[in-house]
Amino acid sequence: MGQKIAVIDYGMGNLRSVSKAVEHVAGDAEVRVTDDVAWIANADRVVFPGQGAARDCMAAIGQHHVRQAILDAARHKPFLGICMGLQVLMTRSQENGGTDLLDLFPGQVVRFAADMPGDNGLHLKIPHMCWSCVDPVAEHPLWDGIAPGSRFYYVHSYHVVPEDQSLVAATTDYGVRFNCAIARDNLFAVQFHPEKSADAGLQLLKNFVNWQP
Amino acid sequence: MGLAKRIIPCLDVDNGRVVKGVKFVEIRDAGDPVEVARRYNEEGADEITFLDITASSDDRETIVHVVEQVASEVFIPLTVGGGIHKVEDVRHMLLAGADKVAINTAAVFNPEFVKEAADRFGSQCIVVAIDAKRVDHHWEIFTHGGRKPTGIDAIEWARKMADYGAGEILLTSMDRDGTKVGFDNELTRAVAEAVPIPVIASGGVGNLQHLVDGVQQGGADAVLAASIFHFAEYSVGEAKRFMANQGVEVRL
Numbered sequence: 001m002g003q004k005i006a007v008i009d010y011g012m013g014n015l016r017s018v019s020k021a022v023e024h025v026a027g028d029a030e031v032r033v034t035d036d037v038a039w040i041a042n043a044d045r046v047v048f049p050g051q052g053a054a055r056d057c058m059a060a061i062g063q064h065h066v067r068q069a070i071l072d073a074a075r076h077k078p079f080l081g082i083c084m085g086l087q088v089l090m091t092r093s094q095e096n097g098g099t100d101l102l103d104l105f106p107g108q109v110v111r112f113a114a115d116m117p118g119d120n121g122l123h124l125k126i127p128h129m130c131w132s133c134v135d136p137v138a139e140h141p142l143w144d145g146i147a148p149g150s151r152f153y154y155v156h157s158y159h160v161v162p163e164d165q166s167l168v169a170a171t172t173d174y175g176v177r178f179n180c181a182i183a184r185d186n187l188f189a190v191q192f193h194p195e196k197s198a199d200a201g202l203q204l205l206k207n208f209v210n211w212q213p
Numbered sequence: 214m215g216l217a218k219r220i221i222p223c224l225d226v227d228n229g230r231v232v233k234g235v236k237f238v239e240i241r242d243a244g245d246p247v248e249v250a251r252r253y254n255e256e257g258a259d260e261i262t263f264l265d266i267t268a269s270s271d272d273r274e275t276i277v278h279v280v281e282q283v284a285s286e287v288f289i290p291l292t293v294g295g296g297i298h299k300v301e302d303v304r305h306m307l308l309a310g311a312d313k314v315a316i317n318t319a320a321v322f323n324p325e326f327v328k329e330a331a332d333r334f335g336s337q338c339i340v341v342a343i344d345a346k347r348v349d350h351h352w353e354i355f356t357h358g359g360r361k362p363t364g365i366d367a368i369e370w371a372r373k374m375a376d377y378g379a380g381e382i383l384l385t386s387m388d389r390d391g392t393k394v395g396f397d398n399e400l401t402r403a404v405a406e407a408v409p410i411p412v413i414a415s416g417g418v419g420n421l422q423h424l425v426d427g428v429q430q431g432g433a434d435a436v437l438a439a440s441i442f443h444f445a446e447y448s449v450g451e452a453k454r455f456m457a458n459q460g461v462e463v464r465l
Contacts, residue, residue, distance in 0.1 A: 130217050196312060
């Protein structure tokens with residue numbers, strides 16, 4: 001019997017893309033897009049995706065009653081946050097005039113500055129919407145088989161600044177060098193979209209599916 | 214610093230088949246969209262755009278099935294345009310596996326729709342498609358595949374759409390579309406300077422240097438082309454290697 005992988009469904013973002021990509025690399029695992037807290041509690045591992053604005057994400061987490069399930073999974077089982085699924089783990093975001101987040105890790109979510117110079121005489125565009133190089137800061141099983149500097153697909157306007165710098169697992173340069181991945185024990189969370197990052201992204205998802213923290 | 218420009222092959226899909234017209238006539242069949250998308254992915258496309266040009270709304274479900282199939286095996290961003298008129302259309306496409314939708318005519322007739330869609334699903338998935346044509350000394354928006362003038366200035370419109378929550382502009386020069394003489398780089402530059410969001414240049418690519426020019430002269434964040442890839446004149450991989458050799462940063 002294969003393992004159970006929950007993709008937490010709180011109505012934010014393209015969950016089908018995430019579940020299809022996980023299924024693609026997960027062999028005989030049962031992958032379920034769900035807000036059923038019992039199923040999430042029984043799952044072997046949990047993927048926490050998300051897109052959209054911080055305020056809407058927090059509201060949706062409340063409406064789907066998955067806040068505690070997310071926090072429990074993040075503390076106790078292999079857990080992969082993606083995009084907003086990374087940001088909402090912090091304390092507070094600048095988005096929507098200031099939004100309180102899950103506060104699993106003390107830290108802020110800040111917007112890219114509007115006037116960063118680009119490489120073509122124009123200001124850097126926001127959102128950061130392109131394939132950018134991910135530079136791991138230390139070895140981690142989720143980087144297995146992925147060359148340092150590999151490009152992953154991004155679409156976001158905000159990035160995380162955790163108080164504890166030792167959480168940072170990788171950085172990317174977009175006008176500023178920002179934190180694009182964090183890792184702690186059983187938890188890994190990324191700003192980019194592995195489910196949309198072709199081979200490099202599928203490799204990372206495969207590493208997650210096989211990860212035994 | 215690694216600011217890769219995106220290469221986006223575009224598939225015009227009519228009733229489940231890839232087609233490409235020249236100035237919206239002379240449609241040539243270019244294959245099965247799922248197969249074509251698979252090939253582009255293998256060649257290293259950064260994103261794929263589907264424009265549904267199916268005339269009858271009865272046949273619109275066809276594109277949904279195409280997107281579903283592609284999204285199950287191609288793991289790069291997918292954009293779908295054509296026939297997106299209401300919030301429910303956006304939802305339908307996102308659920309089928311699209312990452313972004315391109316809104317064109319509906320935005321012109323109902324700009325609030327862009328705001329509503331961006332509020333509901335996030336700016337990251339709302340692309341506003343602008344079809345612009347040179348009229349006297351400015352560019353004007355046209356709708357209905359370039360047939361109907363609107364009197365709206367393209368630059369002003371792009372600014373307004375960015376304010377309304379568009380995450381990206383897909384900018385097509387109707388003067389150049391299908392001509393193979395290159396993008397209208399002046400138009401691209403003018404829009405890229407006017408808006409804080411990414412701009413995709415489209416319309417007129419006939420060779421690989423045109424893609425480079427779109428980035429270097431036009432200031433585009435991404436370049437979109439259809440026919441040069443469909444008929445295997447060039448592969449996406451060749452295009453990216455050529456651009457890299459010309460000093461454009463791309464994902465190889």
